[in-house]
Amino acid sequence: MKAVGRGLVRRALGGLCTVGAAALLLAACGGGGSSASSSTSSAGPKVKGGTVTWAESSGTTPNYIFPLTTGATNLVVNSQFTGLMYRGLIYGGYKGRDLIDKRKSLYQSIVYSNGDKTVTITLKDWKWSNGDPITTRDVQFFFNLVKANKSSWSQYSSGLFPDNVKSFTIKNEHTFVLQLTQPYNPSYYTGNQLATIIPLPQKVWDKTSASGKVGNYDMTTAGAKKVWAFLSKEGGQLSTFDSNPLWKVVDGPWKLQSFQANGHAVFVPNKAYSGPDKPVISQFQMLPFTTDTAEFNVLKAGQVDVGYVPSNDLKQLPALRSQGYKVVSSYPLHIDFIVPNLPNVQVGPMLSQLYIRQAMQELIPQQVIVKKAYGGYAVIGAGPVPLEPPNPYISPLEKSGGPYPYSPSKAKALLTSHGWTVSPQGVDTCAKPGTGAGQCGKGITKGEKLEFTLLYASGGASADLEFQAVQSAMAQDGIKINLKGEPFNTVVSQASGPCNPKQPSSQNCKWQMVDWGGWVFGMDPVEPLLFASTPPNTGGYVSAKANSLIRAALHSGNPKAVFAYEDYIAKQLPLLWTPSGASLVVYKSTVHGVAPVNPFGTVNPEDWYLTKG
Amino acid sequence: MIPFLIRRIVQSAVVVVGVLIITFILIHLLPGSPARAALGPQATPAAIAHFNQVNGFNLPLPEQFLDYVNRVAHGNLGYSYTNDQTVASLIANRLPKDLVLIVFSTALALALGVPLGIYQAVKRNSLGDYTLTGVAFILYSMPTFFLAFLLLAAFAVQFHILPPEAPQAIGVVGILSHPAGLVLPVVSLALVSFAAFSRYMRSSAMDNLVQDYIRTARAKGLSEWTVLVRHLLRNSLIPIVTLLGLSLPAIVAGAIVVEEVFNYPGMGLLFFDAALKQDYPVLMGFALFVGVATVVGNLLADVVYAALDPRIRYD
Structure with a gap:
């Protein structure tokens, strides 16, 4: 799970390669999660070897090679960088879909038993690049490190992994057992919890200093803290990324050959890679870019093989x-x-009224936004589960477009029937205050104006066009939206949580509505944190029924529980759904295997090959 | 001269401390928190508390400032939590790029602007003067980013004559080993500065051409070349030195644009990103660096004044 900035979806993707991956939902998916188009075709013969250059997202370069990131190093580009060398227990993304790629995953089998409170996991017989087998001890090493250093680990959320593991038991070199504190929906637990596991080479990394000997330091909390501190420190030394013996031992398809502090990384195939899809190209280069503009200029000049198209272009x-x-x-x-x-x-009493949120939702012209702001490369939002990529969690209600499709006439009728004087292109006012039928609702005073300020993460043409469309559409029924665009980091630091009415002058009482770009899920889109009673539930929506439905979706194996949660949230509108943009990857016609793109942002150059142009 | 230098160095130290204090106050007046900016909206209260503790943001502001000053005094500029590197290493990586860019573009702008300014003054109101004036106005009114895009579109995208990005190597030697990559960034920055330099030089030279010492030099029978180079040039350069100091911020601002367009990660973008991400250590380190560079630059300008004009004395 991860929240993302608008226009930064592409950046957010890679963060998921460490948290994403779901299980067991495979058959229900239809259609691809990505599609390719081109006006040209290549017909040259396949080339063995060759170099492919790939554009890193602008303004961010790899700065941490230890695969267990901290909060501040939890960058997409770090996940993409380390993901080439270190593979998780579960590999999320199969043919562009929200599915597990079992071939590329390290696990052989995952079995839930004891009412979904016990998970037995068996590893494949894979090896590290130094020839050592990947064993359950390597998984235990990971587990001990994150358990002792959970406050530093970027993937940690209180109560979830590893808190929800009562015991970790090694049965043999290939099988281990997790005893959970309570039953979990296997799909959720596999996709969003087990997918955070990254086996680490214990026989090489279990040390507390560069000159120290390898031991079993991770078996005590104090020792695990020292090991983490050592690996974390070494993991940030840019100048030794390509020379430190620690990072020479990998289990992914690629080894780092050279690295410059500016973020230029050169990878060569790991010849000992045990997994499928051995690299065909002989070198993969990650190129850094200061800005989207710079990336696009280089792309247009034909000097990068695989890049991306910024929303402005x-x-x-x-x-x-x-x-x-x-x-x-x-x-x-x-x-x-x-x-x-x-x-x-100031505006909470109005926003707390479901009928007002419903009217606002019915005034968001999602189809127009998809077409005009995103050039067709976006999908509408209908509820808490995304409609793309294809996934089995989409309820029939969401599939139909959600409970409140665009309808200015319905929105107007809704406001009028609740005591508002509707003034198209003006500002609606409450004519009938009170809590009875046909009245504006609790806390709304006579003459109060239906006017809000919307803070949004700007920086891209799509975002500006989107919110101008929202502003314009709402104005037709007299809901006045004042737009305030700010950079992503400014937005998230200004709107960091719901207002506490007891501290009306605090920062969190200064914002009224915010869009910082949404949320990227793990492989299972049930997100307990999004509507939790504490941050990051930014809007302060609290509902006992919603909590109970979320619990049911998380802890029962019944797929209908997910639909029940999803439909309830879609109707209650704790959030107003807006379109979600796609990321656009471009590649030279001589590079093959790029499409479909991994929906979790992992880069797969081992699937790529070149043909003569 | 020595007492003057000592006085100026003491003044400079006071100015730098003042810059640090003001910067520290200003960045803490920014809305929001660095923890939220660094960790994102998904951060839990526990993660934010941990972040603040690790970075010392849980301490009172005066304590944070004194701690910063103490570390700077010991040569430690701090640690960038968004870049996961020391501020010193970030500056060390980025600074050579800007130095190369600014030195070369300024040198090119001066190399073009000074002689052409003198030429225009000497041949004032001629076709050549009018033509160069027109060119200067066009370039002067052109935003750096626009000029950069035009050059890029023509020479990199359309005709593939020059690379679309600046050298990616780290360090001056590495950068200079790819001179082709430097052409477009340097020219983009130099052409805009050149326009200003040539206009000032023309004006200054015209003022000096009617001075008695020029008439005297000509009356003595000196060649026109000697008059122009030995007498006119030296005296006309004084306002250019002032202009050079004044236009430094504009050149640095232009450098940010060039860094953006030509994929050249220098100090400007480092500061820009740090401001967006509320990376306090980088912001403070940058302010310190710029503060020191500015006072040193001013000091050097004073010394150059004295060298150019023997009448100027600082005793």
Whole structure:
């Protein structure tokens, strides 16, 4: 799970390669999660070897090689970088879909028993690059490190993994057993909890200093803290990424050959890689870029093989195609939404009224936004489960477009029937205050205006167009939206949680509605944190029924429980659903295997090959 | 001169401390928190508390400032939590890029602007003067990013004559070993500065051409070349030195644009990103660096004044 900035979906994807992956839902998916298009085709013969260059997301470069990231190093580019060398227990993403790729995963089998309170996991007979087998001790090493250092580990959420593991038992070199504190929905537990496990080479890394000997330090909490501190420190030394013996032992398909502090990384195949899809190309290079502009300039000049199209440059897609590039769109398991600050002292009483949120939802012109702001490369939001990539969690209600599709007439009728004087292109006012039928509702005074400020993460043409469309559409029924665009980091630091009415002058009481770009899920889109009673539930929505439905979805194996949660949240509108943009990857027609793109942002150059152009 | 230098160095130290204090106050007036900016909206209260403790943001502000000053005094500029590197190493990696860019572009701008300014003054109101004035106005009114895009579109994308990005190597030697990559960034930055330098030089030279000492030099029978180079040039350069100091911020600002367009991660983008991400150690380190560079630059300008004009004395 991860929240993302608008226009930063692509960046957010890689974060999921460490948390994503779901299980057991495979058959229900239809259609691909990504699609490619091109005006050219390549027919040259396949080449063995060759170099492929790949554009890193702008403004961010690998700065941490230890695969267990901290909060501040939890960057997508770090996940993509380490993901080439270190593979998780579970590999999320199969043919562009929200599925596990069992072939690429390290596990042989995952069996839930004892009412879904016991998980028995067997590993494949794979090896590290130094020839050592990957064993359950390597998984235990990971487990001990994150358990002793959970406050530093980026994937940690209180009460979840590893808190929800009562015991970790090694049965033999290939099988271990997790005893859970309570039953979990296997799909959720596999996709969002077990997917955080990354076996680490205990025989090489279990040490507390560079010159110290390898031991079993992780078996005590104090020792595990020292090991973490050592590995974490070494993991941030850019100048030794390509020379430190620690990072020479890998289990992924790639080994780091060279690295520059500016983020330029060169990988070569790990010849001892045990998994399928051995690399065909002989070198893979990650190229750093200061900005989207710089990346796109280099792309247009034809000096990068696989890159991306920034949202500001969607109109240049035809020009890229004419240059011989292919374009593939990819949807992460992501929803986007506007968060209403329900306890806000000034506008909270209005935003807390479901009928007002419903009217606002019915005034968001999602189809227009998809077409005009995203050039068709977006999908509408209908509820808490994304409609793309194809996944089995989408309820029939969401599939139909959600409970509140765009309808200005319905929105107007809703407001009028609740005592508002509707003034198209003006500002609606409450004519009938009170809590009875046909009245505005609790805390709303006579003459109060239906006017809100929407803070959003700007920086891209799509975002600006989207919110101008929202503003314009709401104005037709007299809901006045004042737009305030700020950089992503400014937005999230200003709207960090719901207003506490007892501290009306605090920062969190200054924002009314916010859109910081939405949320990317693990492989299972049930997210307990999104509506929890503490941050990161930014809007302050609290509902006993919602909590009970979430618990049922998380802890029971009944798929209908997910639908029940999903439909309830879709109707209650704790968030206003907005379209979710795709990431657009472009690649030269001589590079093959790029499409479909992994929906969790993992880069797979081991699947790529070149043909003569 | 020595007492003057000592006085100026003491003044400079006071200015730098003042810059640090003001910067420290300003960055703490920014809305939100660095923890939230660094960890994102998904961060739990526990993660934020941990972050604040690790980075010392849980301490009172005066204590944080004194701690910072103490560390700086010991040569430690702090640690960037968004880059996961020391501020010193970030500056060490980025600074050579800007130095190369600014030195080369300024040198090119001066190399073009000074002689052409003198030429225009000497040949004022001629076709050449009008043409160069027109070119200067066009370049001067052109935003750096626009000029950069034009050059890029023509020479890198359309004709593939030059690389679309600046050298990616780290260190001056590495950068200079790829001179082709430097052409477009340097020219983009130099052409805008050149326009200003040539206009000032023309004006300054015209003022000096009617001075008695020029008439005297010509009356003595000196060649026109000697008059222009030995007498006119030296005296006309004084306002250019002032302009050079004044235009340094504009050159640095232009460098940020060039860094952005030509994929050249320098100090400007480092500061820009740090401001967006509320990376306090980098912001403070940058302010310290710029503060020191500015006072040193001013000091050097004063010394250059004295060298150019023997009438100027600082005793």
